[in-house]
Amino acid sequence: MTSERPPLEPLRSSRRVRFLSDQQLDDLRAATLRILEEVGVKFPSDRALRIFEEHGASVDRETQIVRLAPDLVMRAMATVPRYFTMAARDPSLDLVLQDGVTWFTNDGCGVETIDFETGLARPSTKADVAAMARVADYLPSSGFIWPMVSAQDKGRTSPLHEMDACWGSTMKHVQSETIMGAAHCRYALEMATVLAGSREELRRRPNFSLVVCTIAPLLQDQPGIEGALELAAAGVPVGFLSMPTLGTTAPATMAGALALGDAEIISATVLLQLAHPGTPVFHSIMQAWADPRTGTYVGYPLDQRARYAPVEMAHHWGMPSLGACYGTDAQRPGTWQAAADVALDPFWAGLVGPEIVTGMGLVKTYTRLHAESIILDNDLYQRARYALLDLDVSPETLALDVIANVGPAGHFLAEQHTRKYMRHAMVRGLTHELTPPSGYRDPIEVARERVRTILETHHVEPIEPAKQAELTRILAAADRELG
Amino acid sequence: MTAELFTAMRQSIVDGEAGAAGDLARQALATGVSPLDAIERGYVPGLTAVGEAFSAGDMFLPDMMLAARAMKAAVEILEPALKASGGQRQIAGRVVIGTIKGDIHEIGKNMVAMMLASAGFEIHDLGVDVPAERFAEKAAEVDADIVGVSALLTTTMAGQRNVVQAIVAAGLRSRVKIIVGGAPATQGWADEIGADGYSEDGVASVALARQLLGISA
Numbered sequence: 001m002t003s004e005r006p007p008l009e010p011l012r013s014s015r016r017v018r019f020l021s022d023q024q025l026d027d028l029r030a031a032t033l034r035i036l037e038e039v040g041v042k043f044p045s046d047r048a049l050r051i052f053e054e055h056g057a058s059v060d061r062e063t064q065i066v067r068l069a070p071d072l073v074m075r076a077m078a079t080v081p082r083y084f085t086m087a088a089r090d091p092s093l094d095l096v097l098q099d100g101v102t103w104f105t106n107d108g109c110g111v112e113t114i115d116f117e118t119g120l121a122r123p124s125t126k127a128d129v130a131a132m133a134r135v136a137d138y139l140p141s142s143g144f145i146w147p148m149v150s151a152q153d154k155g156r157t158s159p160l161h162e163m164d165a166c167w168g169s170t171m172k173h174v175q176s177e178t179i180m181g182a183a184h185c186r187y188a189l190e191m192a193t194v195l196a197g198s199r200e201e202l203r204r205r206p207n208f209s210l211v212v213c214t215i216a217p218l219l220q221d222q223p224g225i226e227g228a229l230e231l232a233a234a235g236v237p238v239g240f241l242s243m244p245t246l247g248t249t250a251p252a253t254m255a256g257a258l259a260l261g262d263a264e265i266i267s268a269t270v271l272l273q274l275a276h277p278g279t280p281v282f283h284s285i286m287q288a289w290a291d292p293r294t295g296t297y298v299g300y301p302l303d304q305r306a307r308y309a310p311v312e313m314a315h316h317w318g319m320p321s322l323g324a325c326y327g328t329d330a331q332r333p334g335t336w337q338a339a340a341d342v343a344l345d346p347f348w349a350g351l352v353g354p355e356i357v358t359g360m361g362l363v364k365t366y367t368r369l370h371a372e373s374i375i376l377d378n379d380l381y382q383r384a385r386y387a388l389l390d391l392d393v394s395p396e397t398l399a400l401d402v403i404a405n406v407g408p409a410g411h412f413l414a415e416q417h418t419r420k421y422m423r424h425a426m427v428r429g430l431t432h433e434l435t436p437p438s439g440y441r442d443p444i445e446v447a448r449e450r451v452r453t454i455l456e457t458h459h460v461e462p463i464e465p466a467k468q469a470e471l472t473r474i475l476a477a478a479d480r481e482l483g
Numbered sequence: 484m485t486a487e488l489f490t491a492m493r494q495s496i497v498d499g500e501a502g503a504a505g506d507l508a509r510q511a512l513a514t515g516v517s518p519l520d521a522i523e524r525g526y527v528p529g530l531t532a533v534g535e536a537f538s539a540g541d542m543f544l545p546d547m548m549l550a551a552r553a554m555k556a557a558v559e560i561l562e563p564a565l566k567a568s569g570g571q572r573q574i575a576g577r578v579v580i581g582t583i584k585g586d587i588h589e590i591g592k593n594m595v596a597m598m599l600a601s602a603g604f605e606i607h608d609l610g611v612d613v614p615a616e617r618f619a620e621k622a623a624e625v626d627a628d629i630v631g632v633s634a635l636l637t638t639t640m641a642g643q644r645n646v647v648q649a650i651v652a653a654g655l656r657s658r659v660k661i662i663v664g665g666a667p668a669t670q671g672w673a674d675e676i677g678a679d680g681y682s683e684d685g686v687a688s689v690a691l692a693r694q695l696l697g698i699s700a
């Protein structure tokens with residue numbers, strides 16, 4: 001038995017919640033512009049510094065710090081596309097970014113797998129990447145795919161093996177957060193070109209994209225930036241992700257942390273626009289807190305006010321946003337904390353409206369994979385998706401004739417109207433899987449069973465043998481050169 | 484008079500005021516107070532007070548950081564006179580620490596360094612993106628008791644093994660204990676690469692360092 005992939009179910013909502021006022025958005029932008037002009041951002045890359053110099057930025061070669069005048073920033077930012085397409089192996093799964101639609105992915109880059117069969121912790125592998133891509137390929141909540149864990153059995157070229165594993169296991173768009181450096185990126189482009197058919201086709205319908213982290217405070221990662229330039233030249237979307245941590249890598253006040261992170265992202269975006277005007281870039285800030293007593297990285301403290309403010313900041317710049325949901329600080333799934341941390345995330349995200357969002361399915365602050373977590377997080381996603389759907393108020397749903405027919409003190413079970421609607425009125429989540437005679441099963445057990453069923457029954461159309469052979473050849477070359 | 488000076492020294496550490504701590508150190512030298520006394524009766528009680536307040540939950544990481552910085556400012560001024568007088572400060576051990584090549588994650592490494600410093604270890608922090616050989620060079624240079632290597636990426640953690648090898652190649656293995664940490668590291672990994680210890684957080688790394696050097700807390 002094989003199971004068909006159900007249609008995608010992005011969050012759709014025209015309702016909007018604003019956490020920041022227009023004035024606050026302007027103040028934050030003004031702060032970013034001042035940081036860029038007065039403090040500057042360090043780009044430890046000759047290639048980047050040269051591009052900045054050519055466009056009249058103030059570059060201090062000694063310190064590698066670039067300072068950007070506001071008009072240069074605004075000119076460069078004017079060419080950032082507001083929307084673009086993240087294409088997939090199957091064109092019907094292409095994500096055409098647009099207002100009012102939010103696509104989610106699974107979390108990425110975990111370092112430890114809790115083995116699905118033995119329950120024991122072990123280093124993550126390429127096989128885990130492939131298996132989880134297949135699970136996410138099946139889930140309607142997953143619009144695109146992140147390699148969920150690291151292919152630790154593949155050494156230095158693991159980022160390319162992670163792409164290989166994903167492309168072979170999903171028909172959806174794949175986004176990496178590990179392909180760093182020009183050399184690795186060139187290999188990734190070569191692989192993507194084989195799949196797309198040509199460079200032109202890849203530019204038109206990029207079948208992968210990359211997230212590059214900036215380093216708070218105000219530093220860029222050399223391999224990250226040089227890889228990003230490589231992809232931008234090919235028209236492949238790149239996102240810059242700042243993770244300012246309150247108290248350690250950022251001011252301990254949220255506004256300052258957001259301005260700092262924004263300045264990092266905008267400086268990198270300006271670079272890409274100067275080098276390749278119009279190249280697709282997305283914006284992402286994932287703020288966190290350092291525990292003032294231990295330094296522990298905390299993603300979910302009690303007070304997370306305006307958690308999705310970064311999405312508004314991105315939109316204020318005219319950029320699409322990668323929002324941050326999930327990735328509980330809890331050590332294992334199925335605990336109160338694992339759900340409490342993240343349960344509201346997809347709901348808020350749906351109300352603020354990032355175009356794309358990461359990421360379902362890892363625990364222990366993005367480091368540990370329990371396969372069932374993705375199913376549990378998917379359930380929370382579906383709760384949010386339903387919560388945001390419009391209510392149908394119409395003669396048919398008001399059912400006044402049915403109410404009149406039953407009258408006071410009757411019941412509705414024997415009505416044709418009820419017969420038609422009742423079966424769908426209560427949507428079953430993981431919490432309402434029946435077990436005879438009338439109880440409900442343990443949702444964690446149900447989630448594990450779903451993983452097993454998907455892995456056993458959902459198979460993705462393999463890459464054509466000729467193309468697969470090419471990919472394998474490119475990977476082998478990468479292993480020889482970079483491994 | 485000297486008692487007042489010691490009280491002010493203690494306070495400069497508690498307040499985390501490096502400028503004041505330095506001024507007081509100069510004052511001590513000018514008035515002939517023994518540098519060892521200044522450190523041990525003036526500044527160290529300040530550090531102890533901060534450490535106790537931190538353990539009690541009344542002070543936080545920035546208090547510790549600023550106290551350590553103020554201490555450093557004072558010691559730098561007193562050190563030459565201390566050496567000249569043949570005196571020596573008590574330290575728990577010398578630690579060389581850094582984040583491995585290719586990796587720029589530094590918060591965890593900084594936490595461990597700070598905790599060890601506040602437990603009386605002398606810290607030589609090499610920063611981030613540090614080549615394996617650099618750990619060995621520095622260990623030889625400062626006669627380190629412990630080398631600590633941080634790695635947060637699965638693609639860089641192999642570098643922790645290279646540090647073990649570099650220490651062996653430099654002929655230092657019998658004198659230096661090697662400890663590793665960071666998100667992907669585990670006790671099993673530490674054993675596999677022949678390191679002497681692994682710890683999950685800053686507090687545990689103090690216990691680990693003490694245990695490896697045979698110091699009772």
Ligand code: B12
Pocket residue numbers: 108109110111149150177178180211212213214215216221224242243245249294295296297364365366367585586587588589590591592594595630631632633634635636637638662663664665666681682683684685686688
């Ligand atoms: C903050 C963070 C960043 C910041 C780092 C800022 C900085 N200046 O340090 C930024 C945003 C820059 C960053 C960048 C990247 N990151 Co990062 N990052 C993290 C994150 C979320 C938290 C790390 C942290 O600071 N923790 C807080 C400190 C206090 O804890 P700690 O580091 O674990 O340290 C404690 C212990 O481990 C131990 N310890 C640590 N070192 C040592 C050393 C010794 C000797 C001892 C005894 C103990 C010890 O004690 C410490 C104190 O308690 C982790 C996820 C996680 N939960 O760990 C990802 C994570 C490590 N990053 C990851 C990735 C992928 C990256 C990037 C490649 C992303 C990108 N696309 O650009 C880049 C890599 C850049 C590079 N070349 O290194 C992945 C790694 C995955 C993998 N399989 O390797 C992780 C796991 C997140 C994820 N799942 O995606 N990152």
